[in-house]
Amino acid sequence: MSSCWRILLGLSAVLATACSSLVAPYRQYEIRFDAPARPPLGGSPSDSEPIDSIAWLMHHRLDLPFPPDIKVYVFVNEAAFVDGLNKIAGEKSEEARERRFAFGVATRGALFLRGDYLARMNLAGRASLIAHELTHISQDRLRQGGRARPAQWVLEGHAEWVKFKVVDLLGYRAYAESRDIMVRAALGSTIQSFPDLPALTDNAAWIEATRRIGAMATYGQAFLAVDWLVEQYGNAKLLEFLGRFALDADPREHWRTVFPLSYREFADKFRTRLEGLGRPRPPAPRGS
Structure with missing residues (x-):
């Protein structure tokens, strides 16, 4: 190789390094x-x-x-x-x-x-x-300034709920369509293997369940739970609940202060609702 080519190759290497650093x-x-x-x-x-x-x-x-x-x-x-x-x-x-x-x-x-x-x-x-x-x-x-945080399923389910709302507001996909996609994904999963909502309280349990069972058992289930919670009581109530974690109060009191049913009762009712997805509904009574 001529000295001229060596010089050119050397310059090329220097220039490449300089450009990458830029x-x-x-x-x-x-x-x-x-x-x-x-x-x-x-x-x-x-x-x-x-x-x-x-x-x-x-x-x-x-x-x-x-x-x-x-x-x-x-x-x-x-x-x-x-x-x-x-x-x-x-x-x-x-x-x-x-x-x-x-x-x-x-x-x-x-x-x-x-x-x-x-x-x-x-x-x-x-x-x-x-x-x-x-x-x-x-x-x-x-929750700034508070001494605790909501259950992980509430945080992640709320983030998924907001995500689908934003996608709707931007005109990319209707919220109802996103929810239907999640329902169909749940129906394609083994719902009986999903952990109960109270088992998805802390981040470590959330990560372990996601790795072991899959995202539908965690993110998907959490979204459907928050979707139902908002459907029942409204977004303002959910934000009120999240905001109560900024208070210097017993975190166990926040749920019962905002919602008319206990945390355990909601989890049980949601589980029944989740396991009932896809089942044929009884016909409505005549005259209804």
């Missing part, structure tokens, strides 16, 4: 809630446009509170994502590493997203991910 590991945004109307979404929106639009809908249409300054970090790949969770979110290296396959992670005042995953999603998929994770930030705001 690619930032993440893009940073700050969510705006002060727009007079929902920020519009084009056919090929930037990272920030759907985030601002979804956050506006959640705050102004679904009455969800948020902290004043929320930063969003969109990472270029897995390594950058893990590094961001460690250095920006303050997670321990091992904890950040365990989340390396997550699509997104919400902390009290920030949202961490995998940009490489977002790039492969359609608009409805991106909206679903962003809305779900932003709901967790809102939930933290609702």
